[in-house]
Amino acid sequence: MPDNETDPRLAMLVxxxxxxxxxxxxTRMEPSAARDDVDAVITGFNLLAEELELVHRxxxxxxxxxxxxxHQAHLDMRAMAMxxxxxxxxxxxxxxxxxxxxLAADGDATPPALILLDLDSFKDVNDxxxxxxxxxxxxxxxxxLVGVIRxxxxxxxxxxxxFAILVPEATLxxxxxxxxxxxxALGDRISLDELHVFSRASIGxxxxxxxxxxxxxxxxxxxxxxxxxxxxxxxxxxxxxxxxLQRQLxxxxxxxxxxxxxxxxxxxxxxxxxxxxxxxxxxxxxxxRWNHPTRGFIMPDEFIPLAEEIGxxxxxxxxxxxxxxxxxxxxxxxMELDDDFQLRLNLSAVELQQLDLVDYVRGLLRRFDIPPxxxxxxxxxxxxxxxxxxxxxxxxxxxxxxxxxxIDDFGTGYSSISxxxxxxxxxxxxxxxxxxxxxxxxIQFGFIAAILQLIRAAGxxxxxxxxxxxxxxxxxxxxxxxxxxxxxxxxxxxxxxxxALLRSSAKLPLAS
Amino acid sequence: MSxxxxxxxxxxxxxxxxxxxxxxxxxVDITGEIAxxxxxxARSIANGSLRPVLLExxxxxxxxxxxxxxxxxxxxxxxxxxLGASPVDRVMANFLLGGDPPPCPTRFxxxxxxxxxxxxxxxxx
Numbered sequence: 144m145p146d147n148e149t150d151p152r153l154a155m156l157v158x159x160x161x162x163x164x165x166x167x168x169x170t171r172m173e174p175s176a177a178r179d180d181v182d183a184v185i186t187g188f189n190l191l192a193e194e195l196e197l198v199h200r201x202x203x204x205x206x207x208x209x210x211x212x213x214h215q216a217h218l219d220m221r222a223m224a225m226x227x228x229x230x231x232x233x234x235x236x237x238x239x240x241x242x243x244x245x246l247a248a249d250g251d252a253t254p255p256a257l258i259l260l261d262l263d264s265f266k267d268v269n270d271x272x273x274x275x276x277x278x279x280x281x282x283x284x285x286x287x288l289v290g291v292i293r294x295x296x297x298x299x300x301x302x303x304x305x306f307a308i309l310v311p312e313a314t315l316x317x318x319x320x321x322x323x324x325x326x327x328a329l330g331d332r333i334s335l336d337e338l339h340v341f342s343r344a345s346i347g348x349x350x351x352x353x354x355x356x357x358x359x360x361x362x363x364x365x366x367x368x369x370x371x372x373x374x375x376x377x378x379x380x381x382x383x384x385x386x387x388l389q390r391q392l393x394x395x396x397x398x399x400x401x402x403x404x405x406x407x408x409x410x411x412x413x414x415x416x417x418x419x420x421x422x423x424x425x426x427x428x429x430x431x432r433w434n435h436p437t438r439g440f441i442m443p444d445e446f447i448p449l450a451e452e453i454g455x456x457x458x459x460x461x462x463x464x465x466x467x468x469x470x471x472x473x474x475x476x477x478m479e480l481d482d483d484f485q486l487r488l489n490l491s492a493v494e495l496q497q498l499d500l501v502d503y504v505r506g507l508l509r510r511f512d513i514p515p516x517x518x519x520x521x522x523x524x525x526x527x528x529x530x531x532x533x534x535x536x537x538x539x540x541x542x543x544x545x546x547x548x549x550i551d552d553f554g555t556g557y558s559s560i561s562x563x564x565x566x567x568x569x570x571x572x573x574x575x576x577x578x579x580x581x582x583x584x585x586i587q588f589g590f591i592a593a594i595l596q597l598i599r600a601a602g603x604x605x606x607x608x609x610x611x612x613x614x615x616x617x618x619x620x621x622x623x624x625x626x627x628x629x630x631x632x633x634x635x636x637x638x639x640x641x642x643a644l645l646r647s648s649a650k651l652p653l654a655s
Numbered sequence: 656m657s658x659x660x661x662x663x664x665x666x667x668x669x670x671x672x673x674x675x676x677x678x679x680x681x682x683v684d685i686t687g688e689i690a691x692x693x694x695x696x697a698r699s700i701a702n703g704s705l706r707p708v709l710l711e712x713x714x715x716x717x718x719x720x721x722x723x724x725x726x727x728x729x730x731x732x733x734x735x736x737x738l739g740a741s742p743v744d745r746v747m748a749n750f751l752l753g754g755d756p757p758p759c760p761t762r763f764x765x766x767x768x769x770x771x772x773x774x775x776x777x778x779x780x
Binding site: 174178179180182183184186187189190193197 | 714717720740741742743744745746747750
């Protein structure tokens, strides 16, 4: 047995421990044939080193696999953040990033185009069939859009019912071709199980200009899309700079409109409704005007749709209701009006959805001591026909209150007479277009007589608006029509002129 | 490969019956493969019953991790007595026995008689 004092294996052991401590975990030593205590230590060293190496390798493997998992999780999260969960399309962030990449590409490259699509009347799908059905329609729309693009294009869902197609290296012709294909693809009915809907879209196209930011391109495409939506749905509009100006103007007017409602820039004019038999004033229709400090008089056709768009229509409607009813109470106090005299107010479709509408109307009538029967609320045919449960509740409650409900613009919607009978309405105002078509000769008095007969058969009374000539007034009178309204009798009047007219108890039309 | 020495030792007074003796070849590095060959033979002798095992490792070059795993995962042993001679054998035996908890009682001996006596006294042997 070697002497421990000089045993070279001890020096070897020291070397081995040094190597091991420096991190060389593969260090091993050969025990001697002696198999004595020193060899036992060497063997133990080898076995411990092996364990250490193994544990270390295991640890390294674990770190590597955890790092890989972390990296994958990062990639997954990134993908999730860039993907629309419902359709698996790119989302807005991903689209803007890709657009940015396209714009950053070689300056000589052809610029990209962005096509923005917003589904028409998609809210109706959700409202009528539920959000689950709505989601399935969106998925189908996504599939169809993916089917019309080139390999290099990207379809994204920006949110809600808004989609976009990024067309790299585009010309207007290429972009329009894809937009038209998208329009055609969405033109076919979507049938999912028992659900059949049309999900057409309004489309805005923007060909990028050098130096434009992705956000600016998106805004331009969006602006063009809104023009398409307003000018008639299922259309394609290519962005023009004037559209942006108009949009800015609209948004300025929109903010001014809110102020106008609060600061009494609005005023009411009143157009008489006349008894065709003797020219007696049966009532007044209140019509709102906006006297803009710099733009002058703005007509309701211009600002009411805007009020609807910006959600200010309730405020507007209530201003009109309160102001008109207050004025009406002043007239009632000042002069003797006929018992059947009625104030007529227009009510928007959105107003009909307000649960507090009936309370509001009841409160006003009480406050100004107006009998409910002296008030007529005019509601458009479309609002009545497309209304849901809340609208029906409002109508029934108003009727119960004793207020008269009148269908406005009758003949422009698509209600059948049998449907009209089911509605809690008592009057119909026949749209002016019917009389104007009469003057162009495209329809005959016989046709109007038939309509009048149908309205009466439904147990309703009819008022004709847009009467402009004596002949029209005479013919309607001959047919037994009682109520009429139009420039032949009187244009809408200011409060002062209306007061004078009522005070005089004059018959209309006034002798010129 | 060295000769495999696997036998069933049923002789000797005071020795427990049915001891399976596994003798690892001297001077050989015992790999998982060698260990498995021995273990397979032992299983064949045991024929489904639990038997005491005398594992002789005197003079082996080394015992790999895989080989250690084969011995310590045995499901046919009622007890394992590891028999060695030198301090090196003792260190190797303790690495062999010192890992995961073994499925049966295990112990290192330097004499066969002590090993056989222990196997005989083991309650499950």
